[in-house]
Amino acid sequence: MSFSVVRKSSETLGDSPSLREEEGYDAGVPKLSLYYYPSCYYCGMVRRTIDQLRFDIELRDIHQERKWRDELIAARGRRTVPVLRIETDDGRVEWMGESRDIIHHLELLAGQG
Numbered sequence: 800m801s802f803s804v805v806r807k808s809s810e811t812l813g814d815s816p817s818l819r820e821e822e823g824y825d826a827g828v829p830k831l832s833l834y835y836y837p838s839c840y841y842c843g844m845v846r847r848t849i850d851q852l853r854f855d856i857e858l859r860d861i862h863q864e865r866k867w868r869d870e871l872i873a874a875r876g877r878r879t880v881p882v883l884r885i886e887t888d889d890g891r892v893e894w895m896g897e898s899r900d901i902i903h904h905l906e907l908l909a910g911q912g
């Protein structure tokens with residue numbers, strides 16, 4: 800898969816609004832969401848990569864929000880996290896599990912794989 804993604808510029812780090820919030824949804828740009836929970840070790844590894852590569856990814860805590868947990872189970876048949884949900888602008892949705900695969904995917908998207 801090959802596409803560009805929204806990443807945070809240096810001006811949008813910290814408490815500032817993200818590029819996506821400022822500019823809205825860009826055509827051709829996939830929307831990325833990470834299903835996770837805070838104490839999950841493998842989720843922590845993925846979140847570190849997200850921070851390092853400055854990806855603008857919505858974090859969906861499955862312990863905090865029941866709807867995220869239910870959505871994850873409906874899509875994957877189990878609640879194992881981390882899982883990256885990738886929604887392309889044409890409406891296709893892919894679900895990617897395994898922290899190693901997610902990290903590798905993000906590195907490729909960032910051009911560092």
Ligand SMILES: N[C@@H](CCC(=O)N[C@@H](CS)C(=O)NCC(=O)O)C(=O)O
Pocket residue numbers: 838839840841842877878879880881896897898899
């Ligand atoms: N090999 C997986 C392991 C993921 C994993 O074990 N996740 C734990 C949390 S750290 C989990 O979701 N366990 C609950 C379950 O599988 O139902 C990965 O690297 O992503």
